[in-house]
Amino acid sequence: MHKQKHAFIHLIIALSLPAVFLFTACSSGEQLAADETVSPGRDSEVFTEDQITEARSNFIRGISARHLDDYEAAEVLLTRAQNILHQSSGVNFALAELYFEMSDYVNSIYYGNRAVELDPHNKWYRLQLVDGYRATGNNRKGVEQLQIILEQNPSDIDVLYQKARILSGMGEYAKSNEAYQQILDLTGPDRAIIYQRINNYTRLDDNDAIINELKKVLELDPGNINTLLMLNQFYLEQDRIEDAREVLEQARQRNPRHPETLVNLADIHINQDEWEEAGALLQNLVGDTLVSPGNKLEIVQYIISRYSNNPGNEQLHKTTSSLIGTLLETEPDNGLAHSLAAEFYIMTEDGDQALHHLQITTEIMPENDAAWRQLIQTYYIEGRYEDAIAAGEKADNHVPEDAFIMFFTGGSYFLKENYEKAVKWLQSASELPSRSEFRSIILGTLGDTYASLDQWDEADKAYEAALAHNSDNDVALNNYAYYLSEREENLEKAKEMANRALELNPANSAFLDTMGWIYFKLGDYEKAHEYIKASLETGDASAEVMEHMGDVYDKMGEPDRALYWWQKALEEDESRTHLKERLHIN
Numbered sequence: 001m002h003k004q005k006h007a008f009i010h011l012i013i014a015l016s017l018p019a020v021f022l023f024t025a026c027s028s029g030e031q032l033a034a035d036e037t038v039s040p041g042r043d044s045e046v047f048t049e050d051q052i053t054e055a056r057s058n059f060i061r062g063i064s065a066r067h068l069d070d071y072e073a074a075e076v077l078l079t080r081a082q083n084i085l086h087q088s089s090g091v092n093f094a095l096a097e098l099y100f101e102m103s104d105y106v107n108s109i110y111y112g113n114r115a116v117e118l119d120p121h122n123k124w125y126r127l128q129l130v131d132g133y134r135a136t137g138n139n140r141k142g143v144e145q146l147q148i149i150l151e152q153n154p155s156d157i158d159v160l161y162q163k164a165r166i167l168s169g170m171g172e173y174a175k176s177n178e179a180y181q182q183i184l185d186l187t188g189p190d191r192a193i194i195y196q197r198i199n200n201y202t203r204l205d206d207n208d209a210i211i212n213e214l215k216k217v218l219e220l221d222p223g224n225i226n227t228l229l230m231l232n233q234f235y236l237e238q239d240r241i242e243d244a245r246e247v248l249e250q251a252r253q254r255n256p257r258h259p260e261t262l263v264n265l266a267d268i269h270i271n272q273d274e275w276e277e278a279g280a281l282l283q284n285l286v287g288d289t290l291v292s293p294g295n296k297l298e299i300v301q302y303i304i305s306r307y308s309n310n311p312g313n314e315q316l317h318k319t320t321s322s323l324i325g326t327l328l329e330t331e332p333d334n335g336l337a338h339s340l341a342a343e344f345y346i347m348t349e350d351g352d353q354a355l356h357h358l359q360i361t362t363e364i365m366p367e368n369d370a371a372w373r374q375l376i377q378t379y380y381i382e383g384r385y386e387d388a389i390a391a392g393e394k395a396d397n398h399v400p401e402d403a404f405i406m407f408f409t410g411g412s413y414f415l416k417e418n419y420e421k422a423v424k425w426l427q428s429a430s431e432l433p434s435r436s437e438f439r440s441i442i443l444g445t446l447g448d449t450y451a452s453l454d455q456w457d458e459a460d461k462a463y464e465a466a467l468a469h470n471s472d473n474d475v476a477l478n479n480y481a482y483y484l485s486e487r488e489e490n491l492e493k494a495k496e497m498a499n500r501a502l503e504l505n506p507a508n509s510a511f512l513d514t515m516g517w518i519y520f521k522l523g524d525y526e527k528a529h530e531y532i533k534a535s536l537e538t539g540d541a542s543a544e545v546m547e548h549m550g551d552v553y554d555k556m557g558e559p560d561r562a563l564y565w566w567q568k569a570l571e572e573d574e575s576r577t578h579l580k581e582r583l584h585i586n
Contacts, residue, residue, distance in 0.1 A: 047084050055084035059091055066094070071102050082111075089118035089125065096128050100135070108132040116145075123149050123156070130162070139170050157183055164196070173200035189220050207234050223254045225261060232264055244268060257288060259295040263302055270306065275315040279322065286326045293331050300327050300340050308347060320344060335364035339371055346374070351382050362395070369399040376408045385412040392425075403432040407442050414449050422449045430465075440469035444476030451483045459483065474511070477501040482514040485521045494518050509540040517548055525555045543573035550582075 047055075062077030078095050085091045093115035099108035112129035119125060126145045133142035146163040150156060164179035177200045180193050187193070194213050201209040214231045218224065228251040235244035245268055251261040262285050269278035282303060286296050300323050307313070307320045324341050331337040338357040345354035358375040361368060372395035379388035392409025399405065410425030426446040430439060447462035463480035466473055478501040484494040498515045505511055516531030529552050535545050550565035563583060570579045 051084055055081045059085065059094065062098075063094060066098050066101070071098065074098050075102070087118065089115045089122065092118065093122075093125050093128060096125075096132065100128065100132055103135075105132050105135045109136070121152060123153070123159075127159075134166070139166050142166055143170075154182075155186055157186060160186075168196075168200055171203075173204050176200050189216065191217055191220055207238055210234055223250075225251045225254055225258055228254075229260060229264065236268075241268060241272070257285070257291055259285060259291065259299060263299055270316075275319060279319040282319070282323055283326060286323050287330060289330065293334055293337075296327055296331065297334075297336055297340065300324060300337075304340060304344055304347075307344070311347065317348070333364065335361045335368060335371070338364065339368070342371075342374065346378065351378060354378055355382070362391075362398075366398040369402055369405075372399055373402070373404045373408075376405055376412075380408045380412055385416050388412040389416070401428075401432055403429045403434040403438070403442065406432070407438075407445070410442075410449075411445055414445060414452070417452070419449050419453050423453070436469045437473075440466045440473045440476065442466075443469065444473055444479065447476065448479055451479070456483075456487065472500075472504055474501045474504040474508075477504075478508075478511045478514050481518065485514070485518045488521055491518060491522055495522075507538060509535045509538040509545065510542070512538070513541070513545045513548060516552070520548070520552060520555070525552055528552050529556065543569040543576060546572060547576065547579065 058077045059081035062074045062081060065074035065077060075098060078098060082091045082095060092111045096108050096112035096115055099111065109129065109132040112125065112132050115125040116129055126149050130142040130145045143163060143166055146159050149159050160179050160183050164176045167176035167179060177197050180197050183193055184190060194216050198210055198213045201213065211231065211234050214227055217227045228247045231247050232244045235247065248261055248265045251258060252265065255261065262281050266278040266281045282299055285291055286299055303320050303323055307316050310316055324344055327337050328341060338360040342354045342357040342361060345357065355378055358371055358378065361371040362375060365371060376388050376391045376395065379391060389409055389412045392405055395405050406425050406429035410422045410429060413422035413425060426442060426449060430442045430446055443462050443466035447459045447466060450459035450462055463476055466476040477497040481494040481497040484490050495518050498518055501511045502515060512531050512535035516528045516535065519527035519531065532545060532549050532552055535541050536549060546565050546569035550562045550569065553565065554562035566579045566582050570576055
């Protein structure tokens with residue numbers, strides 16, 4: 001409104017020109033633009049007083065129509081006025097504004113230039129022209145117009161500010177900062193302008209200049225913690241550790257409980273191997289009843305992340321453990337505190353403590369899906385399948401239709417040999433949204449479950465689907481191949497899949513055994529012996545592999561060796577009672 005008021009005053013003044021106007025020649029480009037909106041044939045034309053009066057009336061009506069957003073009427077009326085009053089800077093300016101609002105920037109620039117030519121000292125006309133140039137992306141010409149204004153009035157702060165912003169947008173950060181400095185020279189220190197200069201220096205990657213500007217801010221507000229923290233970061237980037245420490249101590253004096261200050265100070269102590277100082281700072285902060293739980297959690301999360309990157313550091317382990325203990329003492333009913341504790345104990349492979357805090361987390365925060373997933377997975381890894389199943393059943397009431405939870409619950413049922421329940425959970429998991437690789441794992445396990453039920457058609461479908469989602473699922477490749485060999489079906493396909501599984505995981509005992517068993521089914525006992533022997537040499541071979549070696553030696557006509565390996569298999573797994581008949585054991 002401020003701009004429009006002044007512009008309108010100039011329009012009225014412009015209309016008080018003499019009654020006779022001469023059309024001024026323009027360039028061919030400008031003439032082309034003018035031909036679309038201005039009637040030709042006006043050179044040296046003399047207009048009557050009535051024509052001039054009507055033109056002025058059209059001008060006023062055109063201005064009114066523009067303010068009512070009736071651009072079509074405004075364009076007609078202002079064009080009629082300009083046909084008569086074409087030497088009026090105000091009329092040309094009004095058309096420039098109108099066409100700008102209509103997004104017709106070519107005509108806006110044309111009439112803006114006409115207005116400026118007729119009244120070169122009018123600031124508002126040039127500013128309108130700047131808007132037109134900026135709208136067309138011609139920022140360079142916009143800056144030129146701003147510079148002309150500044151030559152006429154070097155102390156115009158608004159124009160200096162606009163110039164600085166445009167130059168920054170053009171990537172001319174140094175020139176932008178020159179303009180901002182001119183503003184500071186006129187106004188004195190101004191935090192907002194100084195921060196604009198800092199932004200430009202950041203893009204110029206000039207840390208020294210940034211530090212100098214931040215010091216200027218501190219002169220205006222010596223206790224500004226945010227500024228001190230910013231200064232600290234730039235000192236650290238320049239390895240000016242003592243300077244960083246000094247500004248953090250200033251921030252600490254300002255607010256002894258400011259978490260970010262203390263964490264940054266502790267970080268310096270940690271990087272300097274000053275563990276006692278770091279631990280004391282963080283311990284006081286986490287133990288402080290006036291510090292918010294959210295800040296405490298952030299601090300402990302920070303130190304856990306430091307520990308995860310350096311798990312072999314005993315002092316860091318001790319500090320992290322102590323902070324977690326303090327956090328749990330001050331926030332015993334905070335589910336996220338127990339979740340962080342569980343995260344730490346999982347890192348340190350303390351399964352019992354991890355499970356304890358995960359259980360508490362799910363009790364306090366039953367809707368915390370991440371805690372349920374971690375709890376069930378930890379039970380699964382620890383081999384506590386019944387607990388995993390119980391947790392999965394409970395989790396399903398609070399976070400239903402979670403593919404991860406359903407998979408580990410179904411997997412636990414599978415390992416407990418409750419195959420019917422396993423199928424139910426795994427089938428449901430496979431139908432939920434999940435990443436392709438994870439879905440492949442779910443479907444592969446579902447294939448294993450159907451195979452355990454001797455439902456071979458369903459097993460094959462599940463394996464095929466698993467491999468469609470991830471053709472490099474080595475477990476699905478191996479297990480599918482093994483079950484085909486057991487059924488003595490499609491052995492060549494089985495061999496191809498087993499070979500691919502071994503390419504992906506060449507030292508896997510089970511995979512080596514599968515390849516050996518396929519060769520056994522193909523009647524190639526030498527090859528079978530080669531792979532099964534390699535499986536045994538891994539040291540991870542199961543009783544089934546030992547039994548297979550006995551079968552190979554039996555086919556190779558070496559009964560004593562066959563008996564030896566069958567005996568080993570029975571000793572390894574007493575449930576293989578069918579071997580007693582071969583060993584002639586009652």
